[in-house]
Protein backbone atom coordinates (compact mmCIF):
# COMPACT_ATOMS: atom_id res chain seq x y z
CA UNK A 1 0.00 0.00 0.00
CA UNK A 2 2.89 2.32 0.86
CA UNK A 3 4.34 1.66 -2.58
CA UNK A 4 1.05 2.44 -4.26
CA UNK A 5 0.55 5.69 -2.45
CA UNK A 6 4.15 6.68 -3.17
CA UNK A 7 3.63 5.99 -6.85
CA UNK A 8 0.34 7.83 -6.76
CA UNK A 9 2.04 10.80 -5.14
CA UNK A 10 4.73 10.72 -7.80
CA UNK A 11 2.05 10.72 -10.47
CA UNK A 12 0.41 13.70 -8.83
CA UNK A 13 3.74 15.53 -8.77
CA UNK A 14 4.24 14.71 -12.43
CA UNK A 15 0.78 16.03 -13.26
CA UNK A 16 1.42 19.20 -11.34
CA UNK A 17 4.76 19.63 -13.05
CA UNK A 18 3.17 19.07 -16.43
CA UNK A 19 0.46 21.60 -15.69
CA UNK A 20 2.95 24.24 -14.67
CA UNK A 21 5.03 23.57 -17.76
CA UNK A 22 1.99 23.87 -19.94
CA UNK A 23 0.92 27.12 -18.31
CA UNK A 24 4.30 28.49 -19.22
CA UNK A 25 4.17 27.24 -22.78
CA UNK A 26 0.86 28.98 -23.10
CA UNK A 27 -2.36 28.18 -24.80
CA UNK A 28 -1.04 26.88 -28.10
CA UNK A 29 0.40 23.69 -26.65
CA UNK A 30 -2.86 23.00 -24.90
CA UNK A 31 -4.87 23.61 -28.07
CA UNK A 32 -2.61 21.46 -30.19
CA UNK A 33 -2.63 18.67 -27.62
CA UNK A 34 -6.38 18.28 -28.09
CA UNK A 35 -5.82 17.84 -31.81
CA UNK A 36 -2.70 15.68 -31.57
CA UNK A 37 -4.48 13.27 -29.21
CA UNK A 38 -7.51 13.08 -31.47
CA UNK A 39 -5.22 12.42 -34.45
CA UNK A 40 -3.37 9.61 -32.67
CA UNK A 41 -6.62 7.85 -31.85
CA UNK A 42 -7.16 7.09 -35.56
CA UNK A 43 -4.27 8.22 -37.79
CA UNK A 44 -5.04 8.78 -41.47
CA UNK A 45 -3.03 8.76 -44.71
CA UNK A 46 -1.60 12.19 -45.48
CA UNK A 47 0.00 12.82 -48.89
CA UNK A 48 2.94 15.19 -48.67
CA UNK A 49 3.24 16.68 -52.16
CA UNK A 50 6.75 17.96 -51.56
CA UNK A 51 8.07 14.58 -50.46
CA UNK A 52 11.74 15.18 -51.32
CA UNK A 53 11.89 18.30 -49.20
CA UNK A 54 14.00 17.78 -46.08
CA UNK A 55 11.51 19.42 -43.74
CA UNK A 56 8.76 17.23 -45.16
CA UNK A 57 10.89 14.12 -44.63
CA UNK A 58 11.60 15.12 -41.04
CA UNK A 59 7.92 15.89 -40.49
CA UNK A 60 6.94 12.53 -42.01
CA UNK A 61 9.35 10.79 -39.66
CA UNK A 62 7.83 12.54 -36.65
CA UNK A 63 4.25 11.83 -37.75
CA UNK A 64 5.04 8.15 -38.22
CA UNK A 65 7.06 7.82 -35.01
CA UNK A 66 4.38 9.49 -32.90
CA UNK A 67 1.49 7.80 -34.67
CA UNK A 68 -0.12 11.09 -35.65
CA UNK A 69 -0.57 10.20 -39.33
CA UNK A 70 0.45 7.73 -41.99
CA UNK A 71 2.54 9.99 -44.24
CA UNK A 72 2.98 9.33 -47.95
CA UNK A 73 5.96 11.16 -49.43
CA UNK A 74 5.39 12.09 -53.07
CA UNK A 75 8.71 12.24 -54.90
CA UNK A 76 11.70 10.37 -56.22
CA UNK A 77 12.37 7.24 -54.15
CA UNK A 78 16.18 7.32 -54.36
CA UNK A 79 16.34 11.00 -53.42
CA UNK A 80 14.00 10.62 -50.47
CA UNK A 81 15.81 7.56 -49.08
CA UNK A 82 19.19 9.23 -49.49
CA UNK A 83 18.04 12.38 -47.72
CA UNK A 84 16.42 10.42 -44.90
CA UNK A 85 19.70 8.59 -44.39
CA UNK A 86 21.70 11.84 -44.45
CA UNK A 87 19.33 13.22 -41.83
CA UNK A 88 19.96 10.12 -39.71
CA UNK A 89 16.28 9.14 -39.72
CA UNK A 90 15.74 5.45 -39.36
CA UNK A 91 12.39 4.72 -40.87
CA UNK A 92 10.80 3.02 -43.79
CA UNK A 93 8.74 5.78 -45.41
CA UNK A 94 5.81 5.17 -47.73
CA UNK A 95 6.76 6.79 -51.03
CA UNK A 96 4.70 7.46 -54.15
CA UNK A 97 7.07 8.10 -57.04
CA UNK A 98 5.34 9.87 -59.96
CA UNK A 99 8.15 8.75 -62.29
CA UNK A 100 7.92 5.01 -61.81
CA UNK A 101 5.42 4.64 -64.63
CA UNK A 102 2.51 3.08 -62.77
CA UNK A 103 0.24 6.06 -62.76
CA UNK A 104 -1.77 5.79 -65.97
CA UNK A 105 -4.95 5.59 -63.93
CA UNK A 106 -4.01 8.95 -62.36
CA UNK A 107 -3.55 10.47 -65.81
CA UNK A 108 -6.96 9.07 -66.86
CA UNK A 109 -8.59 10.50 -63.77
CA UNK A 110 -7.04 13.94 -64.21
CA UNK A 111 -7.88 13.94 -67.91
CA UNK A 112 -11.50 12.94 -67.33
CA UNK A 113 -11.94 15.56 -64.66
CA UNK A 114 -10.38 18.39 -66.63
CA UNK A 115 -10.87 17.63 -70.34
CA UNK A 116 -13.88 19.91 -70.52
CA UNK A 117 -11.79 22.63 -68.92
CA UNK A 118 -9.33 22.54 -71.79
CA UNK A 119 -6.82 19.93 -70.58
CA UNK A 120 -5.47 17.47 -73.16
CA UNK A 121 -4.36 13.93 -72.29
CA UNK A 122 -0.75 14.80 -73.07
CA UNK A 123 -0.94 17.75 -70.68
CA UNK A 124 -2.56 15.56 -68.02
CA UNK A 125 0.31 13.07 -68.31
CA UNK A 126 2.81 15.90 -67.94
CA UNK A 127 1.08 17.30 -64.87
CA UNK A 128 0.92 13.93 -63.10
CA UNK A 129 4.64 13.38 -63.70
CA UNK A 130 5.91 16.88 -63.22
CA UNK A 131 3.65 18.71 -60.80
CA UNK A 132 3.40 16.93 -57.49
CA UNK A 133 0.53 19.20 -56.43
CA UNK A 134 -1.54 17.65 -59.20
CA UNK A 135 -0.25 14.18 -58.34
CA UNK A 136 -1.18 14.54 -54.66
CA UNK A 137 -4.55 16.11 -55.51
CA UNK A 138 -5.40 13.15 -57.76
CA UNK A 139 -4.22 10.82 -55.02
CA UNK A 140 -6.71 12.34 -52.57
CA UNK A 141 -9.43 12.61 -55.20
CA UNK A 142 -9.04 8.84 -55.92
CA UNK A 143 -9.06 7.97 -52.21
CA UNK A 144 -5.48 6.72 -52.21
CA UNK A 145 -4.85 9.29 -49.47
CA UNK A 146 -7.17 10.91 -46.94
CA UNK A 147 -5.56 14.34 -46.86
CA UNK A 148 -2.88 16.46 -48.49
CA UNK A 149 -0.22 18.95 -47.44
CA UNK A 150 1.79 21.20 -49.74
CA UNK A 151 3.01 24.76 -50.16
CA UNK A 152 6.45 24.79 -48.57
CA UNK A 153 8.24 25.42 -51.86
CA UNK A 154 5.45 26.96 -53.94
CA UNK A 155 3.63 30.22 -54.31
CA UNK A 156 0.44 29.88 -52.28
CA UNK A 157 -1.95 30.38 -55.24
CA UNK A 158 -0.17 27.85 -57.48
CA UNK A 159 -0.16 25.22 -54.73
CA UNK A 160 -3.83 25.91 -54.02
CA UNK A 161 -5.16 25.70 -57.57
CA UNK A 162 -4.71 21.91 -58.18
CA UNK A 163 -6.61 20.90 -55.00
CA UNK A 164 -9.34 23.47 -55.80
CA UNK A 165 -9.66 21.95 -59.27
CA UNK A 166 -9.58 18.27 -58.27
CA UNK A 167 -10.77 17.95 -54.70
CA UNK A 168 -13.06 20.94 -54.68
CA UNK A 169 -15.40 22.13 -51.99
CA UNK A 170 -17.54 20.06 -49.63
CA UNK A 171 -21.18 19.36 -50.38
CA UNK A 172 -22.35 22.17 -48.08
CA UNK A 173 -19.72 24.63 -49.31
CA UNK A 174 -18.99 26.75 -52.34
CA UNK A 175 -15.89 28.54 -51.16
CA UNK A 176 -12.68 27.48 -49.51
CA UNK A 177 -11.03 29.83 -47.01
CA UNK A 178 -7.83 29.97 -44.99
CA UNK A 179 -8.08 30.11 -41.20
CA UNK A 180 -5.37 30.91 -38.69
CA UNK A 181 -5.72 29.92 -35.08
CA UNK A 182 -3.95 32.60 -33.05
CA UNK A 183 -3.10 31.62 -29.51
CA UNK A 184 -2.19 34.03 -26.75
CA UNK A 185 -1.39 33.23 -23.17
CA UNK A 186 -4.97 32.87 -22.04
CA UNK A 187 -6.92 33.32 -25.18
CA UNK A 188 -7.46 31.91 -28.62
CA UNK A 189 -8.99 33.49 -31.71
CA UNK A 190 -9.68 32.02 -35.14
CA UNK A 191 -9.10 34.50 -37.99
CA UNK A 192 -10.58 34.15 -41.47
CA UNK A 193 -10.29 34.52 -44.37
CA UNK A 194 -6.55 35.11 -44.34
CA UNK A 195 -5.47 33.42 -47.58
CA UNK A 196 -8.04 32.74 -50.34
CA UNK A 197 -10.98 35.04 -51.20
CA UNK A 198 -9.90 38.48 -52.33
CA UNK A 199 -13.17 40.37 -51.95
CA UNK A 200 -15.90 38.16 -50.48
CA UNK A 201 -19.55 39.27 -50.69
CA UNK A 202 -22.01 38.79 -47.80
CA UNK A 203 -22.89 35.22 -48.79
CA UNK A 204 -19.24 34.19 -48.94
CA UNK A 205 -18.55 35.94 -45.62
CA UNK A 206 -21.46 34.06 -44.05
CA UNK A 207 -20.18 30.74 -45.41
CA UNK A 208 -16.64 31.43 -44.19
CA UNK A 209 -18.03 32.24 -40.74
CA UNK A 210 -19.84 28.90 -40.52
CA UNK A 211 -16.81 26.87 -41.59
CA UNK A 212 -14.54 28.75 -39.21
CA UNK A 213 -16.94 28.14 -36.32
CA UNK A 214 -16.98 24.42 -37.17
CA UNK A 215 -13.20 24.41 -37.15
CA UNK A 216 -13.14 26.06 -33.71
CA UNK A 217 -15.28 23.22 -32.39
CA UNK A 218 -12.70 20.70 -33.64
CA UNK A 219 -10.35 22.36 -31.16
CA UNK A 220 -13.02 22.14 -28.42
CA UNK A 221 -13.64 25.90 -28.58
CA UNK A 222 -17.26 27.12 -28.50
CA UNK A 223 -17.45 29.74 -31.27
CA UNK A 224 -18.61 33.36 -30.83
CA UNK A 225 -18.30 35.12 -34.16
CA UNK A 226 -17.83 38.77 -35.12
CA UNK A 227 -18.01 40.17 -38.64
CA UNK A 228 -15.37 42.86 -38.59
CA UNK A 229 -15.29 46.26 -40.25
CA UNK A 230 -14.30 49.84 -39.41
CA UNK A 231 -17.83 50.73 -38.34
CA UNK A 232 -20.10 49.57 -35.51
CA UNK A 233 -23.61 48.29 -36.31
CA UNK A 234 -24.30 50.72 -39.12
CA UNK A 235 -22.37 53.73 -37.80
CA UNK A 236 -20.88 54.15 -41.27
CA UNK A 237 -23.11 53.02 -44.08
CA UNK A 238 -21.62 52.23 -47.45
CA UNK A 239 -21.00 49.30 -49.78
CA UNK A 240 -17.98 48.12 -47.82
CA UNK A 241 -19.57 48.11 -44.36
CA UNK A 242 -22.79 46.61 -45.77
CA UNK A 243 -21.15 43.26 -46.60
CA UNK A 244 -20.24 42.19 -43.06
CA UNK A 245 -23.49 43.74 -41.77
CA UNK A 246 -25.57 41.73 -44.26
CA UNK A 247 -23.52 38.61 -43.58
CA UNK A 248 -24.35 38.88 -39.87
CA UNK A 249 -28.08 39.16 -40.70
CA UNK A 250 -27.86 36.10 -43.00
CA UNK A 251 -26.24 34.10 -40.21
CA UNK A 252 -28.68 35.27 -37.55
CA UNK A 253 -31.59 34.19 -39.76
CA UNK A 254 -30.01 30.85 -40.61
CA UNK A 255 -31.64 28.06 -38.55
CA UNK A 256 -28.47 25.97 -38.86
CA UNK A 257 -26.38 28.54 -37.02
CA UNK A 258 -26.17 27.55 -33.36
CA UNK A 259 -23.54 29.98 -32.12
CA UNK A 260 -23.75 33.70 -31.29
CA UNK A 261 -22.77 35.98 -34.16
CA UNK A 262 -23.04 39.69 -34.81
CA UNK A 263 -21.69 42.57 -36.84
CA UNK A 264 -20.57 44.63 -38.43
CA UNK A 265 -18.30 45.82 -35.67
CA UNK A 266 -14.85 47.20 -35.07
CA UNK A 267 -12.15 44.86 -33.82
CA UNK A 268 -12.04 46.40 -30.34
CA UNK A 269 -15.79 46.06 -29.98
CA UNK A 270 -15.43 42.38 -30.83
CA UNK A 271 -12.69 41.82 -28.29
CA UNK A 272 -13.43 44.06 -25.31
CA UNK A 273 -16.13 42.93 -22.92
CA UNK A 274 -16.77 46.42 -21.53
CA UNK A 275 -17.61 47.80 -24.97
CA UNK A 276 -19.92 44.87 -25.73
CA UNK A 277 -21.67 45.16 -22.38
CA UNK A 278 -21.72 48.98 -22.31
CA UNK A 279 -22.24 50.87 -25.55
CA UNK A 280 -23.49 47.87 -27.52
CA UNK A 281 -25.40 45.88 -24.92
CA UNK A 282 -27.94 44.91 -27.61
CA UNK A 283 -25.31 42.87 -29.46
CA UNK A 284 -25.81 39.13 -29.78
CA UNK A 285 -22.36 38.65 -28.26
CA UNK A 286 -22.11 38.83 -24.48
CA UNK A 287 -18.53 37.64 -24.30
CA UNK A 288 -15.68 38.69 -26.56
CA UNK A 289 -15.60 37.02 -29.96
CA UNK A 290 -13.18 34.19 -30.70
CA UNK A 291 -14.05 33.83 -34.39
CA UNK A 292 -12.97 36.97 -36.23
CA UNK A 293 -14.18 37.30 -39.81
CA UNK A 294 -12.35 39.95 -41.81
CA UNK A 295 -14.13 41.91 -44.56
CA UNK A 296 -11.56 41.12 -47.26
CA UNK A 297 -8.24 39.42 -47.89
CA UNK A 298 -6.15 42.54 -47.35
CA UNK A 299 -7.57 43.03 -43.86
CA UNK A 300 -7.39 39.32 -42.98
CA UNK A 301 -3.87 38.70 -44.15
CA UNK A 302 -2.49 41.90 -42.66
CA UNK A 303 -4.47 41.46 -39.45
CA UNK A 304 -3.25 37.99 -38.52
CA UNK A 305 0.35 38.90 -39.31
CA UNK A 306 0.17 41.93 -37.00
CA UNK A 307 -1.23 39.74 -34.22
CA UNK A 308 1.60 37.29 -34.77
CA UNK A 309 4.49 39.73 -35.04
CA UNK A 310 3.41 42.54 -32.70
CA UNK A 311 0.85 40.84 -30.50
CA UNK A 312 3.05 37.86 -29.73
CA UNK A 313 0.47 35.30 -30.76
CA UNK A 314 1.46 31.88 -31.94
CA UNK A 315 -0.09 31.19 -35.33
CA UNK A 316 -1.30 27.76 -36.39
CA UNK A 317 -2.43 27.58 -40.00
CA UNK A 318 -3.41 28.40 -42.58
CA UNK A 319 -6.04 25.68 -42.24
CA UNK A 320 -8.14 25.41 -45.36
CA UNK A 321 -11.84 25.09 -44.57
CA UNK A 322 -14.75 24.30 -46.89
CA UNK A 323 -12.86 21.66 -48.90
CA UNK A 324 -14.31 18.24 -49.67
CA UNK A 325 -11.23 16.54 -48.21
CA UNK A 326 -8.66 18.04 -45.87
CA UNK A 327 -5.99 19.99 -47.73
CA UNK A 328 -3.61 22.43 -46.14
CA UNK A 329 -1.36 24.75 -48.07
CA UNK A 330 1.61 25.71 -45.92
CA UNK A 331 3.50 28.94 -46.14
CA UNK A 332 6.98 29.05 -47.52
CA UNK A 333 9.44 28.92 -44.68
CA UNK A 334 7.16 26.97 -42.33
CA UNK A 335 8.97 24.72 -39.87
CA UNK A 336 8.71 20.98 -39.18
CA UNK A 337 6.52 21.69 -36.17
CA UNK A 338 4.08 23.67 -38.36
CA UNK A 339 3.90 20.80 -40.84
CA UNK A 340 3.22 18.24 -38.10
CA UNK A 341 0.56 20.48 -36.52
CA UNK A 342 -1.24 20.95 -39.82
CA UNK A 343 -0.99 17.23 -40.59
CA UNK A 344 -2.65 16.53 -37.24
CA UNK A 345 -5.52 18.92 -37.97
CA UNK A 346 -5.89 17.29 -41.41
CA UNK A 347 -6.10 13.85 -39.76
CA UNK A 348 -8.77 15.04 -37.32
CA UNK A 349 -10.67 16.50 -40.26
CA UNK A 350 -10.39 13.22 -42.18
CA UNK A 351 -11.74 11.31 -39.18
CA UNK A 352 -15.09 13.10 -39.59
CA UNK A 353 -15.55 11.76 -43.13
Ligand code: ACO
Nearest residue numbers: 156157160161164165169174175176195196197301318331
Ligand atom coordinates in the same frame (compact mmCIF):
# COMPACT_ATOMS: atom_id res chain seq x y z
N1 ACO B 1 -13.11 28.46 -53.19
C1 ACO B 1 -13.27 27.30 -53.84
N2 ACO B 1 -12.93 27.12 -55.13
C2 ACO B 1 -12.42 28.17 -55.78
C3 ACO B 1 -12.23 29.41 -55.16
C4 ACO B 1 -12.61 29.54 -53.81
N3 ACO B 1 -12.47 30.67 -53.13
N4 ACO B 1 -11.68 30.26 -56.06
C5 ACO B 1 -11.54 29.57 -57.21
N5 ACO B 1 -11.98 28.31 -57.03
C6 ACO B 1 -11.98 27.23 -58.02
C7 ACO B 1 -12.62 27.64 -59.29
O1 ACO B 1 -14.00 27.34 -59.25
C8 ACO B 1 -11.91 26.81 -60.32
O2 ACO B 1 -12.49 25.54 -60.42
P1 ACO B 1 -12.74 24.92 -61.88
O3 ACO B 1 -11.50 25.16 -62.68
O4 ACO B 1 -13.01 23.49 -61.61
O5 ACO B 1 -13.91 25.66 -62.44
C9 ACO B 1 -10.52 26.60 -59.71
O6 ACO B 1 -10.65 26.92 -58.33
C10 ACO B 1 -9.49 27.49 -60.32
O7 ACO B 1 -10.05 28.73 -60.43
P2 ACO B 1 -9.41 29.88 -61.28
O8 ACO B 1 -10.45 30.91 -61.51
O9 ACO B 1 -8.67 29.33 -62.44
O10 ACO B 1 -8.33 30.33 -60.29
P3 ACO B 1 -8.07 31.72 -59.77
O11 ACO B 1 -7.08 32.30 -60.67
O12 ACO B 1 -9.31 32.46 -59.43
O13 ACO B 1 -7.34 31.33 -58.42
C11 ACO B 1 -7.09 31.44 -56.15
C12 ACO B 1 -8.00 30.99 -57.28
C13 ACO B 1 -5.73 30.81 -56.34
C14 ACO B 1 -7.67 30.98 -54.84
C15 ACO B 1 -7.05 32.99 -56.18
O14 ACO B 1 -8.27 33.49 -55.78
C16 ACO B 1 -5.96 33.61 -55.38
O15 ACO B 1 -4.87 33.79 -55.86
N6 ACO B 1 -6.26 33.98 -54.09
C17 ACO B 1 -5.31 34.66 -53.23
C18 ACO B 1 -4.21 33.76 -52.77
C19 ACO B 1 -3.15 34.56 -52.08
O16 ACO B 1 -2.34 35.19 -52.71
N7 ACO B 1 -3.19 34.51 -50.75
C20 ACO B 1 -2.44 35.36 -49.88
C21 ACO B 1 -1.08 34.87 -49.60
S1 ACO B 1 -1.07 33.38 -48.77
C22 ACO B 1 -0.39 33.57 -47.23
O17 ACO B 1 -0.16 34.60 -46.71
C23 ACO B 1 -0.20 32.27 -46.55
